[in-house]
Amino acid sequence: MKSRHKKLALIGGALAVIGIIAALVLNALNSNIALYITPTEVAAGKAPQDKLFRIGGMVKEGSIARQADGVTLRFVITDTEKDITVDYKGILPDLFKEGKGAVAQGKLTAAGTFTATEVLAKHDENYMPPEAAKAVHDAQTRAATAAAADEKPKASY
């Protein structure tokens, strides 16, 4: 084995060791690296008490409602399994919409709702013209109604 090949092997070995160390460190830090936790994790008691944290998920369809005081907004963040009701006073980003992703920072109240101090919109990785988006949406609605039509006779048995 030539010395330069030995060196190359040494560099490769060192890189592998660094990679393994990094993987272990990242694994240990896993829960701290996550920007937000999901409503399911909150329900499982993973939310910190009396400390600011972030929850993330979809804004439930039809859930955005302005409260009687005129400034507080109430909406539901869901991961389709569990829901959390969020109260928020402040400016919302343009992309904050029902059925779209959102990340809220705040605290849990005793009543189990979430009081947010900051709400951010999380958009997905799809980029397309509005017509294409409408076509996709229409196709999904058609598929959903077709699936619902298929379900019905089974349910009545």
Add this chain to the structure above:
Amino acid sequence: MTDRFNLYRYASPATFYPLAGALIPYFAAVSVVFGLAGLWLGMLVAPTDFQQGEGYRIIFIHVPASWMSMFIYLVMAFWAAIGLAFNTRLSGMMAQALAPTGALMAFLSLWTGALWGKPMWGTWWVWDARLTSELILLFLYIGYMALTAAIDDARRADKAGGILLLVGVVNIPIIYFSVKWWNTLHQGSSVNLTKSSMAETMLWGMLLMAMCFWMYSIAVAFARVRTIMLERERHTDWVKALLAGDEK
């Protein structure tokens, strides 16, 4: 032996210097052509996005810059490994020549990302895994440049910098997969080798801009490596002959 094509021949600065010089105009011209085509496609032809409207068009700078910031780092790490293993002179120079361009790309990526994040997400910055690891990449570039600049002996500077580069490589997969591994505010990747979730004209605009950035990086790195060669090899015969030739 002399008529056989030999790649090692170009590992010598004396032969690489004129080659790089001859190639720079081509890479620069190709970069301009790709850039004009990419901007035309991205800014004028590509459709408006269904959720972000016109604001998404910053993607044509943001994504190519981010890709190049990661790719240039990998190339530098490759040169560092070659330099440490084979003790070649040129590899350290190549790594040094690439560093400022890599840092520029990382900075552009973060800056355009902030400009994009404010209107869409509602914040300039958030400490999520993607943004933080890209910031670490910028610090790695700056750290590499500071480290190599702080050591007077060029060969020792290359060695120290090379080790830093190789250790930092671990950050690249972290940047790339961060959106998959952890909950982040940054969305997942729209494009990889097997799929794309972008409209076709948008995708082509982005790929053309990426080619433009790539060719630009090569042209600039070649120009920079030529000056590094002259500076480091100033005591050699070929540089003396070259400079004497210039003066005539």
